[in-house]
Amino acid sequence: xxxxxxxxxxxxxxxxxxxxxxxxxxxxxxxxxxxxxxxxxxxxxxxxxxxxxxxxxxxxxxxxxxxxxxxxxxxxxxxxxxxxxxxxxxxxxxxxxxxxxxxxxxxxxxxxxxxxxxxxxxxxxxxxxxxxxxxxxxxxxxxxxxxxxxxxxxxxxxxxxxxxxxxxxxxxxxxxxxxxxxxx
Amino acid sequence: xxxxxxxxxxxxxxxxxxxxxxxxxxxxxxxxxxxxxxxxxxxxxxxxxxxxxxxxxxxxxxxxxxxxxxxxxxxxxxxxxxxxxxxxxxxxxxxxxxxxxxxxxxxxxxxxxxxxxxxxxxxxxxxxxxxxxxxxxxxxxxxxxxxxxxxxxxxxxxxxxxxxxxxxxxxxxxxxxxxxxxxxxxxxxxx
Numbered sequence: 450x451x452x453x454x455x456x457x458x459x460x461x462x463x464x465x466x467x468x469x470x471x472x473x474x475x476x477x478x479x480x481x482x483x484x485x486x487x488x489x490x491x492x493x494x495x496x497x498x499x500x501x502x503x504x505x506x507x508x509x510x511x512x513x514x515x516x517x518x519x520x521x522x523x524x525x526x527x528x529x530x531x532x533x534x535x536x537x538x539x540x541x542x543x544x545x546x547x548x549x550x551x552x553x554x555x556x557x558x559x560x561x562x563x564x565x566x567x568x569x570x571x572x573x574x575x576x577x578x579x580x581x582x583x584x585x586x587x588x589x590x591x592x593x594x595x596x597x598x599x600x601x602x603x604x605x606x607x608x609x610x611x612x613x614x615x616x617x618x619x620x621x622x623x624x625x626x627x628x629x630x631x632x633x
Numbered sequence: 634x635x636x637x638x639x640x641x642x643x644x645x646x647x648x649x650x651x652x653x654x655x656x657x658x659x660x661x662x663x664x665x666x667x668x669x670x671x672x673x674x675x676x677x678x679x680x681x682x683x684x685x686x687x688x689x690x691x692x693x694x695x696x697x698x699x700x701x702x703x704x705x706x707x708x709x710x711x712x713x714x715x716x717x718x719x720x721x722x723x724x725x726x727x728x729x730x731x732x733x734x735x736x737x738x739x740x741x742x743x744x745x746x747x748x749x750x751x752x753x754x755x756x757x758x759x760x761x762x763x764x765x766x767x768x769x770x771x772x773x774x775x776x777x778x779x780x781x782x783x784x785x786x787x788x789x790x791x792x793x794x795x796x797x798x799x800x801x802x803x804x805x806x807x808x809x810x811x812x813x814x815x816x817x818x819x820x821x822x823x824x
Contacts (some may be wrong), residue, residue, distance in 0.1 A: 456663040479679030534654040542730030563730030567679035584652040
């Protein structure tokens with residue numbers, strides 16, 4: 450059994466809503482984290498990311514200046530900062546399929562639909578800490594491996610050229626997006 | 634002499650690279666032995682901490698309602714611009730995401746309907762102010778009646794009616810845009 454020592458993790462929470470930041474800080478402190486930094490928009494979030502070098506970023510999507518998706522794309526630029534591999538958890542009220550796919554394609558590590566719950570947040574953190582995925586770089590993508598399982602019914606050609614795809618099986622993001630942890 | 638960080642392991646293929654970054658977070662992973670007891674359940678402790686905040690939630694909900702009302706009033710006073718539309722959307726979107734946490738789950742569907750109306754109306758000049766008003770007033774009314782026993786039925790009826798009117802409007806406005814129509818009609822992935 451794996452347990453996370455939250456005391457050894459540094460979080461950056463980016464959300465324009467002060468109430469949500471307070472809730473997240475409360476939950477993370479409850480888990481045992483001491484270091485929680487906050488920013489209230491994407492621009493301040495990027496600055497805080499550079500300054501504090503967090504272990505995990507939790508960001509909202511809808512924010513002024515630039516949003517959580519744009520922030521993710523900025524972080525996932527090799528060479529642009531000292532940790533383009535940082536786990537990013539997108540915590541958002543958006544829950545439509547196209548949003549989940551867009552966040553995945555921007556390089557988001559985990560997707561968590563509001564309303565938030567302690568259990569769902571814990572599970573996302575547990576997953577990024579205990580089951581880190583390799584990163585993939587193509588001409589159009591840099592981010593965590595988007596293949597979370599092998600589809601035995603897939604009938605098309607292998608899109609990745611030059612070698613057998615290596616897949617670390619995990620629950621697909623689309624399935625996980627529906628789990629908000631209500632009624633644990 | 635300072636120790637250099639571990640480099641990422643990179644496997645290069647014809648059209649992609651597989652990169653295994655140094656695992657900086659393994660310091661936080663504790664593998665428990667069978668039968669080993671833990672000092673506390675982190676989820677239970679976080680829930681208890683959140684419960685201590687709950688006394689403030691009604692005040693927070695009121696302030697979110699006031700923010701939504703102010704955004705609506707700004708739209709009515711100056712007309713809809715991209716800026717005022719974005720402020721209104723974010724206010725509605727925050728309520729959609731937070732209402733259940735604050736103890737007002739019945740408000741969320743109404744806020745969700747307002748978000749859909751704002752997001753999927755292709756021409757912001759055609760956003761129906763009356764329907765926006767009805768959503769904002771419904772949010773406020775449900776919040777203010779939250780402790781009454783009949784609020785569930787009342788809120789569900791309001792939300793269903795507003796969603797129905799909104800969807801009909803959006804289908805008319807997007808009749809020549811099948812991609813948007815599909816997006817509007819596809820179910821949400823979250824409750």
